[in-house]
Amino acid sequence: FFGVLLFFVISGYLSAWQTLYAMENHTFSLGDYYRKRILRIYPALIIVIFSSIGVVSLVDMYRLADTPREVLSILLGYNNLWQIKMNSSYFTNLTNTSPFTHLWYIAILLQFDLVWPLLAGVYRVLRRGLGKGAALTVFFLLTFVSFLIMPVYVLVVKDANLTAVYYHTITRVFSLFAGMFAGMMRTERLSMRSLRFRSPHTARLSYLLFLILTVVLYIFARGTDLKVYLFGMQGYTILCCLMIEIMIMNRKALQFLIDSKISTFISSLSYEIYLWQYPVLFVLGILYPEGLWYIPLLGILLVLILSLWLHKFAGSLFSGRKKSRNTSVRPAAQE
Numbered sequence: 001f002f003g004v005l006l007f008f009v010i011s012g013y014l015s016a017w018q019t020l021y022a023m024e025n026h027t028f029s030l031g032d033y034y035r036k037r038i039l040r041i042y043p044a045l046i047i048v049i050f051s052s053i054g055v056v057s058l059v060d061m062y063r064l065a066d067t068p069r070e071v072l073s074i075l076l077g078y079n080n081l082w083q084i085k086m087n088s089s090y091f092t093n094l095t096n097t098s099p100f101t102h103l104w105y106i107a108i109l110l111q112f113d114l115v116w117p118l119l120a121g122v123y124r125v126l127r128r129g130l131g132k133g134a135a136l137t138v139f140f141l142l143t144f145v146s147f148l149i150m151p152v153y154v155l156v157v158k159d160a161n162l163t164a165v166y167y168h169t170i171t172r173v174f175s176l177f178a179g180m181f182a183g184m185m186r187t188e189r190l191s192m193r194s195l196r197f198r199s200p201h202t203a204r205l206s207y208l209l210f211l212i213l214t215v216v217l218y219i220f221a222r223g224t225d226l227k228v229y230l231f232g233m234q235g236y237t238i239l240c241c242l243m244i245e246i247m248i249m250n251r252k253a254l255q256f257l258i259d260s261k262i263s264t265f266i267s268s269l270s271y272e273i274y275l276w277q278y279p280v281l282f283v284l285g286i287l288y289p290e291g292l293w294y295i296p297l298l299g300i301l302l303v304l305i306l307s308l309w310l311h312k313f314a315g316s317l318f319s320g321r322k323k324s325r326n327t328s329v330r331p332a333a334q335e
Contacts, residue, residue, distance in 0.1 A: 001090065001166075002236055004105050005175045007274070009240040011109060012179025013186075019120045020187040030117055037113045042075075044272055044314040045106065049074065052099050052279035059286050074103050077110035080167040089163050091223040100284040102274070104167050111169055112176050123184065132188055136181075143181045144253075146174040147237075151230045165229055168191030177235045182241045186248070195246050202247060207254060210243050239318045272307035272314075280306065 022028035049071055056064055066086070073082035083104055090101060119139075126135035150171040154160045165171050185191070197203050217236065221228055247254050257263055266273075280302050288295050 001223055002221060002233075005233055005237050006240050007105065007270075008108075008172075008175035009179035009182075009237060009244070012112070012176040012181075013241075013244060015113070015116050015280070016120070016180040016183025017186050019117065020123070020184065021123055022196040023120065024187070033117060034113075039042075040271075041106065043317055044275055044310050045074070045103075047310060048275040048279065049100065053277075054281075055283055055330060056099055056286075059283055063286075068100075070098060070100055072318065074100060075107065077107050077114070079107040080172075081107070081171060084164045084167050087163055090166055097282075099279040102278040105274070108169050108172055110174070112173065116180075119180075136184060136188065136190075139181055139184060143174070143177040146177045147234050150174065154226060154229045162224065162229070166223065167259065173232065175240075178237050178241050182244060191249060192245050193249075195242070196249040197246075197253070200250070203250035203253040206246050207243070207257065210239060213239070220282075243273065269304075269307045269311050272310045273303055276303045278305045283322035 019028060021034065052068060053064060053071075070082065073079040079100075083101070086102060088097060090097075090104075123135055123139060126138055150165060153171060154165060197206075217232075221232065225232075233267070247258060251258060275334050284295055284299050284302075
């Protein structure tokens with residue numbers, strides 16, 4: 001659940017950078033923006049949903065009782081709110097939930113994608129009318145306020161419903177806004193020069209420490225721990241933004257990591273891996289409830305194989321479509 005924060009930061013960053021870059025060069029098209037997001041998200045999502053339903057129906061049909069309403073909430077982009085209504089905790093035993101519990105993330109991403117062009121337009125209007133500094137200040141304040149919502153709610157509301165805190169758009173949008181603001185800074189060419197290190201070893205050490213911290217959080221952080229909601233997620237989000245800036249400012253020092261075939265291959269499958277992880281583990285948990293030691297390894301292997309297939313298959317469905325008219329001037333990191 002900490003990995004989702006990194007996904008949100010990167011999504012907000014790239015959305016802001018690409019959109020404002022295109023607007024600056026007068027190549028932005030609202031229709032193209034929504035078309036690209038739909039083609040990126042929905043084909044793979046639909047394939048995973050309905051193939052998972054088919055498999056689960058063969059394994060244990062009774063676990064699909066609420067599936068029609070759940071699938072509708074996923075496809076229409078309000079699954080996170082639906083899960084709050086159903087009081088579906090993200091931290092219960094996997095086989096006691098749904099194969100689609102993790103898709104609350106897609107809902108918040110779709111909601112952000114829907115409103116982001118409007119926010120980008122507001123930023124451009126403020127920039128023309130008040131100047132770059134004032135426009136950035138407004139969006140910094142917006143981002144700052146979004147950071148406060150989750151901890152303030154947990155502190156003020158007695159016995160706060162952590163399911164609602166975890167899933168709700170208002171409490172989780174801060175990571176997207178943090179990435180958005182970092183992307184705005186990059187578009188305005190306002191880099192943090194203090195993060196450009198003289199020694200390449202400093203950049204590599206920074207990355208290593210971040211990686212170690214991430215692994216420690218993955219192992220020991222608990223979703224029922226109030227500290228996670230008071231400052232844990234916020235702190236990790238800020239670290240993600242700093243690491244993106246460090247990697248950009250010290251690209252040569254981290255070239256072996258950024259442009260390696262392994263990291264490029266894994267990152268190209270990141271969305272597909274995210275989609276498959278829960279359905280695969282869900283089905284394996286039903287088939288092998290005794291928890292044999294090799295089942296997690298089998299699950300990882302299946303997720304990677306299915307992700308590779310899905311990436312190739314979903315991509316081939318639209319490989320013949322015409323290229324967007326602004327592809328020649330878009331930023332290099334399109335995804």
